[in-house]
Amino acid sequence: MSFGLSSEQKLLQDSVRKLHEKHAPRDYLRRLERENAYPYELYQAWVDAGLFGVAFPEQYGGSGGSVADLAIVVYEIAYNSIDFQMSFGGAVFCGLNILRKGTEEQKHYWLPKLINGERKLSISISEPEAGSDVGSLRSRAVRDGAQFVVNGQKVWNTGAGADDLTLSVYLKTDTSVHYRQGMSLFLIDNDAPGVKFNKLDMLGRRCTGTYEVFFTDVRVDENRIIGGENKGWDCLLSGLQVERIVSAAGNCGAAQACVDLASAYAKERKQFGRAIGSNQAIAHMLADMQTETAAAWALLWQAANTVASGQDAFKEITMAKLKAAENYVNVSRMGMQICGGMGYSKEFDMERHYRDASPSTVAAGTSQIQRNLIAGMMGHKVS
Numbered sequence: 001m002s003f004g005l006s007s008e009q010k011l012l013q014d015s016v017r018k019l020h021e022k023h024a025p026r027d028y029l030r031r032l033e034r035e036n037a038y039p040y041e042l043y044q045a046w047v048d049a050g051l052f053g054v055a056f057p058e059q060y061g062g063s064g065g066s067v068a069d070l071a072i073v074v075y076e077i078a079y080n081s082i083d084f085q086m087s088f089g090g091a092v093f094c095g096l097n098i099l100r101k102g103t104e105e106q107k108h109y110w111l112p113k114l115i116n117g118e119r120k121l122s123i124s125i126s127e128p129e130a131g132s133d134v135g136s137l138r139s140r141a142v143r144d145g146a147q148f149v150v151n152g153q154k155v156w157n158t159g160a161g162a163d164d165l166t167l168s169v170y171l172k173t174d175t176s177v178h179y180r181q182g183m184s185l186f187l188i189d190n191d192a193p194g195v196k197f198n199k200l201d202m203l204g205r206r207c208t209g210t211y212e213v214f215f216t217d218v219r220v221d222e223n224r225i226i227g228g229e230n231k232g233w234d235c236l237l238s239g240l241q242v243e244r245i246v247s248a249a250g251n252c253g254a255a256q257a258c259v260d261l262a263s264a265y266a267k268e269r270k271q272f273g274r275a276i277g278s279n280q281a282i283a284h285m286l287a288d289m290q291t292e293t294a295a296a297w298a299l300l301w302q303a304a305n306t307v308a309s310g311q312d313a314f315k316e317i318t319m320a321k322l323k324a325a326e327n328y329v330n331v332s333r334m335g336m337q338i339c340g341g342m343g344y345s346k347e348f349d350m351e352r353h354y355r356d357a358s359p360s361t362v363a364a365g366t367s368q369i370q371r372n373l374i375a376g377m378m379g380h381k382v383s
Contacts, residue, residue, distance in 0.1 A: 004301050004305075005072070009068070009069065009072055012054075012069060012072055012073065013072050013075075013076055015049070016049075016051070016072070016073055016076035016077065017076050017079070019045060019046075019049055020042075020076065020077065020079075020080040022045075023041065023042050023045040024039070024042050024045075024080050024081070024084065026349070028041075028042075029080070029081055029084075030346075032207045033083070033206055033207055033352065036199070036206045036207065036209070037207060038087070038159070038161075038162050038163075038207060038208065038209065039084050039087060039207055039208070040162075040163070042084060043087060043088075043117070043120075044117060046077075046088060047115075047116065047117035050063060050115075051073055051088070052088075052091065052092060052095075052114055052115045052117070053115040054069050054070055054073055054092075055067060055069065055070040055092060055096060056095065056096075056099060056111055056115060057099075060099070060107055060108065060111035060112060060115070061111060061112040061115040061116065062111070062115060066304075066308035067242060067245055067304050067307045067308045068301070068304040068305050068307075068308045070092065070242075070245070070246070070249075070304075071245055071246075071248075071249040071300060071301070071304040072249075073088075074088065074089050074246050074249040074250050074253065075249045075250070075252055075253035075256075075297075076253060077089075077250070077253070078249070078250035078251070078252075078253035078254045078257075079253040079254065079256060079257045080257075081207075081254075081356075082205070082250050082251070082253070082254040082328075082356050082357075082360075083204070083205040083206065083207045083208055083356055084207065084208065085250045085253070085254075086158050086159060086205060086208040086250075087120075087159050087162070087207075087208045089246040089247070089250060090121070090122050090123055090158050090159060090208075091114060091120050091121045091122065092114075092246070093123065093239060093242055093243050093246055094114075094121035094122065094123055094168040095110070095111060095114045095115075095121055096239065096242050097168065097185070097226060097227075097235055097238065097239045098110050098111060098226055099111065100235075100238050100239070101185075101226050101227035101231075101234065101235045101238060102226050102227070105223075106223075106226065110166075110187070118164065119164055119165070119166050120159070120162050120163075120164055120165040120166070121165070121166055121167075121168060122157060122158055122159045122160050122162070122165055122166075122167055122168065122190075123157070123158065123167075123168050123243075124154045124157045124160065124167045124168060124169040124170065124213060125137075125154070125170045125236075126154065126155055126156045126157075127139060127152070127153060127154055127155060128153060128155055131156075132365070132366055132369050134170075134179070134236070135179040135180075137170065137171070137172050137179065137183065138152060138172070139151065139152020139153060139154060139169075139171050139172065139215065140152060140171060140172045140173070140175070141171040141172070141173050141184060141186060141220065142173075143173070143222075144219075146221065146222050147219050147220060147221055147222065148173070148186070148219070148220045148222065148225075149217055149218070149219055149220075150169070150171060150186070150188065150194075150215045150217075150218040150219075150220055151215055151216060151217060151218075152171065152214075152215050153212065153213070153214050153215070154167075154169065154212065154213040154215075155211075155212040155213075156210055156212075157197070157210065157211045157212070157213050158208055158209070158210060158211075159208045159209055159211075160190055160197050160209075160211035160213050161190065161197050161199055161209060161211050162190075162208075162209075165189070165190045166187050166188065166189050166190065167187070167188045167189075167190055167195075167213065168185060168186075168187060168226070169185070169186045169187075169188050169215075170183055170184075170185055170186075170232050170235075170236065171183070171184055171185075171186055171232070172184075173229055173230055173232075174230050177230075179233070180233040181230055181233070182230055183230065183232035183233050183236070184225050184227075184228075184229050184230055184231065184232040185225065185226045185227055185231075185232040185235040185236070186220050186224055186225055186226075187220075187224040187226065188215070188218060188220055188224070190213070192218055192219075192220075193218065193219070194215060194216045194217050194218035194219070195213065195214070195215060195218055196213070196214045196216070197211045197212065197213045197214070198211060198212050198213075198214075199211050200212060203355050203358060204352070204355030204356040204357075204358060204359070205355075205356050205359065240314075240317075240365075241307055241313065241314060241317050242307070243364050244317045244318065244320070244321040244364055244365065245300065245303060245304050245307065245317055245320070246364075247321055247324070247325070247360075247363065247364035247365075248296070248299075248300040248303075248317070248320040248321045248323075248324035248325070249300055249304070249324075251296070251324035251325050251327065251328040251360050252293065252296050252297045252300055252324050252327075252328075254328050254353065254356065254357070255289075255293045255296065255324070255327050255328040255331045255332075256293050256297075257349075257353065258289070258328070258331045258332050258335045258350065258353045258357075259286070259289045259290050259293055259331055259335075261335060261339075261349060261350055261353070262286060262289065262331075262334070262335040262338045262339060262350070263277070263286050263290075265338065265339050265342070265350075266282055266283075266286060266338055269339075269340075269342075276338070282338055285334050285337070285338060286338070288334070289330075289331045289334055289335070292327045292330065292331065293327055293331060295323065295327075296320065296323045296324040296327045297324075299316065299319055299320040299323050299324070300320040300324060302316055302320075303316035303317040303319075303320045314373075314377070315374065315377045318370050318373045318374055318377075319370075319374060321364065321365065321370055322367055322370040322371065322374070324360075325360040325361045325367060325370075326360075326361055326367060328353075328357045328360045329357045329358065329360055329361055332350070332353040332354045332356075332357040333354065333357075335350045335353065335354070336350055336351070336354050
């Protein structure tokens, strides 16, 4: 999608697309997925191109771009692979939390390390008994002088096992008060003593990987709390808008890849002496896929630019996240139908999209939660 982009943003879009054509061709993507391997080489290419600095101020080593610029980068990465995009988007999202809520000392320490590739970042919220219900967190951090001792288990952590990675972990620090007043955000290295992780065998998105993480008497210095002790809820809320912009942009890019793949196949595949795309049934499916994908991008682009201008866009972002996630699932399913037996082949990328699309309606907030939020902002009390 290029409508609404400035000339500078079109150049950014083109540069990211060319970067992936060079560093992440189809054979590279398929090899990493077969091996369940993290895209370290591509990650370094993102670092070298300065992509991690797009949304950060120049004073911390960034290029001073906007959330809208970030959405363009995420879209193009996900067009190549939404699996790869999780490595990028998750790290930037965690970094933006530090930018918003960290002290100046923390910003100057952590943000340059993220931008220059020295440290990766990954979010760690969900637990076996706490998914959408964040208030049910059980993992705890107990103060011991100038340190905290962390015990508990996290699950569904994206990319938690990558080298040189620091987890952004939400933990209970005061069980005597409401969870919104007793939660803190900690930065914990994934190789710290007492941290163990296990990569889960998932249907899709196998390269960045999904992990369960165990904390056993992990000692963390108090200067690794972001936003202040018992202020984790504020950090969580402040990050929701950007997290869902990143999620929606990724789903838009991946969905457009599905549309382009299905359209190209429909032009090449011939049955009964003509291309299958000349059949109205197929052509209408393709038209619907493109229209819905463009609509999802339009919602996302409006929301991203609203945030970039300094305004609140929580309703618009929530609608964009809902639309983009469900559209990616739908176009991947329709793409499988158009591609027929070829769509199920590991030699064709549609089957990967079909698998990778499935978590979109769960990650970064389920579709059901998004609908509750939208209805609530319309004035309806949803229980």
